[in-house]
Amino acid sequence: MNEIWAGIQSAFRLIIALDADLVEITLRTLQVSLSALVIASAIALPFGTWLAIRRFRYRRAAIATLNALMGLPPVVVGLIVYLLLSRSGPFGVLGLLFTPTAMIIAQVIIITPLIASITHQAMRELWAEYHDLLISLNTSQGQRVFTLIWDGRRTLMTAALAGFGRAIGEVGAIMIVGGNIDHATRVLTTAIALETGKGDFALALGLGFVLIALALVVNLAIHALSRTEREGTW
Amino acid sequence: MTPPMTASLKDVVVRRRGKTVLGPVNLDLAADGFTVVLGPNGAGKTTFLKVLHGVERVSGGSVTWSLSDAEARQAQAYVFQSPIMLRRSVRQNLAYPLLLLGYEKAQIAQQVAEWAQSIGLSDALDFPAPRLSGGEKQKLALARALIRKPRVLFLDEPCANLDGRSMRDIETLLAAARQAGTRIIMTTHDLGQARRLAGDVLFLIKGMVHEQGPAATFFAQPSTAEAASFLKGDIVE
Numbered sequence: 109m110n111e112i113w114a115g116i117q118s119a120f121r122l123i124i125a126l127d128a129d130l131v132e133i134t135l136r137t138l139q140v141s142l143s144a145l146v147i148a149s150a151i152a153l154p155f156g157t158w159l160a161i162r163r164f165r166y167r168r169a170a171i172a173t174l175n176a177l178m179g180l181p182p183v184v185v186g187l188i189v190y191l192l193l194s195r196s197g198p199f200g201v202l203g204l205l206f207t208p209t210a211m212i213i214a215q216v217i218i219i220t221p222l223i224a225s226i227t228h229q230a231m232r233e234l235w236a237e238y239h240d241l242l243i244s245l246n247t248s249q250g251q252r253v254f255t256l257i258w259d260g261r262r263t264l265m266t267a268a269l270a271g272f273g274r275a276i277g278e279v280g281a282i283m284i285v286g287g288n289i290d291h292a293t294r295v296l297t298t299a300i301a302l303e304t305g306k307g308d309f310a311l312a313l314g315l316g317f318v319l320i321a322l323a324l325v326v327n328l329a330i331h332a333l334s335r336t337e338r339e340g341t342w
Numbered sequence: 343m344t345p346p347m348t349a350s351l352k353d354v355v356v357r358r359r360g361k362t363v364l365g366p367v368n369l370d371l372a373a374d375g376f377t378v379v380l381g382p383n384g385a386g387k388t389t390f391l392k393v394l395h396g397v398e399r400v401s402g403g404s405v406t407w408s409l410s411d412a413e414a415r416q417a418q419a420y421v422f423q424s425p426i427m428l429r430r431s432v433r434q435n436l437a438y439p440l441l442l443l444g445y446e447k448a449q450i451a452q453q454v455a456e457w458a459q460s461i462g463l464s465d466a467l468d469f470p471a472p473r474l475s476g477g478e479k480q481k482l483a484l485a486r487a488l489i490r491k492p493r494v495l496f497l498d499e500p501c502a503n504l505d506g507r508s509m510r511d512i513e514t515l516l517a518a519a520r521q522a523g524t525r526i527i528m529t530t531h532d533l534g535q536a537r538r539l540a541g542d543v544l545f546l547i548k549g550m551v552h553e554q555g556p557a558a559t560f561f562a563q564p565s566t567a568e569a570a571s572f573l574k575g576d577i578v579e
Contacts, residue, residue: 234429237426238426238428240397240420240422240426241422241426241428243397244395244397244419244420244422245438245439245442246415246416246442247442251442255428259428259429259430260429
């Protein structure tokens with residue numbers, strides 16, 4: 109109990125003092141997770157929607173695979189990305205290992221199936237509602253996907269936020285591909301793991317509270333910007 | 343001068359789960375007029391409309407329009423029995439078909455304003471369409487279909503479950519569409535409405551066309567016993 113209290117105090121101290129290291133780590137955490145979210149959303153939202161409206165031979169297998177990929181173990185993803193980006197790997201020449209870009213790549217791989225799967229579920233229901241109208245209006249495949257994404261954007265926000273939650277809380281993969289290098293690839297989760305390893309539980313908890321607050325602030329900001337509650341009953 | 347838009351159905355059959363729900367149907371549809379499709383529940387009226395509109399695949403036979411398939415689809419509009427509202431405002435619902443057709447913003451705004459006024463929703467342009475009343479939704483669905491200026495309009499029981507006032511508003515819009523030269527094909531269960539609107543009648547039972555001809559003749563002297571029973575209000579299966 110004392111350690112939790114000390115953690116809260118530590119978090120307050122770090123935030124109020126605007127600790128330079130904390131600000132740097134927090135900004136890097138946001139940069140990596142938001143970049144991964146934008147890239148993953150750009151892939152997953154159209155793909156999940158396309159999967160909801162398109163009928164093809166192996167559709168069921170594709171959906172089952174997508175759902176299974178939601179449970180990808182981050183450590184394994186980290187290991188595979190590490191091998192691909194290491195000097196002896198096929199993309200070693202790019203020199204991306206132990207950079208924020210490598211961490212973004214790993215996070216994109218982890219959260220894309222999650223966002224695509226939730227998108228598919230939500231768009232399937234909307235497609236059932238809109239099907240006859242959009243077919244009747246002679247819409248193209250692209251117009252259907254765009255219409256569903258636009259009209260289902262509030263539901264899709266939930267999918268994106270779920271992805272962001274997974275990305276910002278991720279530690280295993282980014283520890284492997286980022287290396288937790290001070291002033292280079294250290295983010296909040298890897299810093300928490302480091303401080304816990306060193307036995308500085310108060311600082312680790314403090315960073316943990318900052319991480320939770322950050323996730324809450326981003327969620328609330330996105331909800332406020334998208335006016336989810338005010339127009340959610342459409 | 344655009345060519346007249348006629349349709350020809352040859353041996354059209356629709357089967358679902360091994361059961362024939364429509365056909366075989368052989369008939370020609372003229373380029374002009376107001377056709378009302380009548381028949382008991384399960385007669386195949388909705389399937390007939392959807393086959394004509396091309397959104398229901400036929401199991402056999404063919405539907406041929408006098409225009410190319412792409413042109414024919416663009417020249418048609420369909421109003422469903424349960425109006426489908428996009429999760430958008432009234433304004434955006436009216437604008438949607440015009441956006442798909444690539445109209446310019448100013449043209450869209452003008453057309454939307456005109457149609458909103460004609461259906462009495464000028465004050466509700468920014469109101470969410472899914473929250474309108476049943477009658478308002480059906481009027482909006484009809485306006486959204488007519489805003490594209492279709493040459494052929496399909497209506498699947500557009501006044502089902504509507505009160506007298508909403509029904510009158512819908513019929514006024516349909517009369518205006520006819521005046522503007524739109525070919526209308528409509529299903530209904532309401533014989534009074536059929537008498538008011540129909541130029542000619544198609545009478546279906548069990549997926550087969552039992553009678554086809556001018557409305558005045560059909561209502562005055564039905565040529566089959568089934569049609570006579572239907573008009574008397576007897577149960578016809």
